[in-house]
Amino acid sequence: MNRFKLHNRYKAVVIGGSAGSFQGITRILSGIPQDFSLPIIMCLHRLKHVRNGFTEALSIKSIKPVTEPCDKENIKKGQVYLAPANYHMSIELGNSFSLSTEEMVNNSRPAIDITLETAAYVYKDRLIGILLSGANRDGALGMKKIKERGGLTIVQDPADCMIDTMPAAAMQLTEIDHCLNIDGIIRFLIELDKQYK
Structure with missing residues (x-):
């Protein structure tokens, strides 16, 4: 695992995903250590009129509880x-969430770009961004x-994706640090967590 350049100053992991990402994200959430120390902040495209069931489905698979934050809730x-x-x-700034119902971005609300960009502004070089399978940019x-x-940037290997449009778009736009399959992402997060023990 020495190919990963890690430091112990990371403050958060943010994960984006859309079509085809549910299986991957459930494997990640079931594969991380129970005492994984960093907050994991997920922005996943979902049906806007279906309020119940999605979080519960993730929680069933996850080794840790999955919660939807309230506006102004502190990140722990x-x-x-x-x-x-x-x-x-x-x-x-101040390490809290802000929720809004402003216009859709990339035909999506929640928009992954908004979560990732604002996290980048707050956490700077102390952020790990992960982008999974998805059908748009x-x-x-x-x-x-x-x-x-x-x-630090990681995309799911397009060859490992159900729909590769999203990670492929990220790779076209910027030089991504790591292109990994889901098992590789899990190994990365386990190795990362060891830095905090």
């Missing part, structure tokens, strides 16, 4: 957060911002 270490249906989710600009601010 070791928690797993999911953007609520039909809300954009931003990260604010949402998240590509966000990954570019993470890279520009000094954060």
